[in-house]
Amino acid sequence: MSAAPNGAGPHDMRTPLKRVRALGSARSGVGHWWLERMTAGALIPISLWFIWLVLRLPHLDFAAAHALVGNPINAGLLILFTAISFWHGALGLQVVIEDYVHTRWIELTLLIAVKFLAVLGAVACALAALKIWLGA
Amino acid sequence: MPYARPLSPHLGIYEWRITMALSVMHRLTGIFLCLGAVLVAWGLIALADNEATWATFTGFCASGIGIALLICWTFSLFLHLCQGIQHLFRDAGRDFDVWRRDDVRAPNYFVMSWLVVVAAIALTLVVWLLVLFAGGVP
Numbered sequence: 001m002s003a004a005p006n007g008a009g010p011h012d013m014r015t016p017l018k019r020v021r022a023l024g025s026a027r028s029g030v031g032h033w034w035l036e037r038m039t040a041g042a043l044i045p046i047s048l049w050f051i052w053l054v055l056r057l058p059h060l061d062f063a064a065a066h067a068l069v070g071n072p073i074n075a076g077l078l079i080l081f082t083a084i085s086f087w088h089g090a091l092g093l094q095v096v097i098e099d100y101v102h103t104r105w106i107e108l109t110l111l112i113a114v115k116f117l118a119v120l121g122a123v124a125c126a127l128a129a130l131k132i133w134l135g136a
Numbered sequence: 137m138p139y140a141r142p143l144s145p146h147l148g149i150y151e152w153r154i155t156m157a158l159s160v161m162h163r164l165t166g167i168f169l170c171l172g173a174v175l176v177a178w179g180l181i182a183l184a185d186n187e188a189t190w191a192t193f194t195g196f197c198a199s200g201i202g203i204a205l206l207i208c209w210t211f212s213l214f215l216h217l218c219q220g221i222q223h224l225f226r227d228a229g230r231d232f233d234v235w236r237r238d239d240v241r242a243p244n245y246f247v248m249s250w251l252v253v254v255a256a257i258a259l260t261l262v263v264w265l266l267v268l269f270a271g272g273v274p
Contacts, residue, residue, distance in 0.1 A: 040220050043217075047213065047217060048217075055263065057272065058267065058271045059274065062191070082177070089169065089170040092166045125177050128181045128183070129180055129184070
């Protein structure tokens with residue numbers, strides 16, 4: 001039989017509340033860990049595709065670039081690439097902020113700002129790619 | 137703060153070795169690539185807008201500062217990608233033993249980490265030689 005969390009033994013005099021207050025797990029770390037790695041795995045092939053797409057652009061003028069990105073497969077993959085990138089970036093920046101910003105109100109402000117800006121960036125990219133695809 | 141939570145170790149406690157350098161670089165390139173995502177968003181919005189805004193964007197990319205930044209972004213992307221692949225293998229528990237981890241010349245850490253650096257430089261060179269001599273890929 002393994003020990004209870006936070007070293008609680010059979011003769012522990014602390015109440016459960018005392019044990020968990022400010023020291024317990026928030027129960028959300030594993031989900032973050034998995035999401036960071038799943039988005040990383042998805043980005044391996046799709047970022048290589050993105051580099052290949054960008055390398056085709058120097059040859060092209062505005063109309064040809066517009067047509068290339070407006071191809072439904074390219075536009076769709078671009079939406080996926082930008083959305084997953086902003087997601088993965090937000091998860092990564094979150095860890096850096098949590099590790100190195102120790103003034104609580106600055107940390108909290110940055111954490112919220114990162115989430116808002118990531119959603120803003122992903123939505124902006126998706127709308128732009130959709131507009132190019134649909135030729136509006 | 138009545139209950140101090142444990143903090144991440146800061147840079148000062150580490151002895152320099154390739155594994156710690158790559159760990160630091162992974163975070164720095166990750167932060168830098170987030171700025172690169174803003175450039176991607178700018179390009180997409182410019183292309184969706186009109187020819188003049190697209191010309192402003194491509195003009196920036198072709199400028200001296202633009203090319204210098206793009207080279208840095210290319211290298212950052214490849215280093216983060218290659219190190220990220222190694223990271224995923226280590227996360228899966230591959231060769232993650234204490235006796236290997238603490239040996240500065242343990243083949244799996246020392247060699248694989250340098251291989252990540254070499255691969256990132258090689259891939260960056262391939263991309264930029266393509267741009268310089270072929271103007272990208274047809």
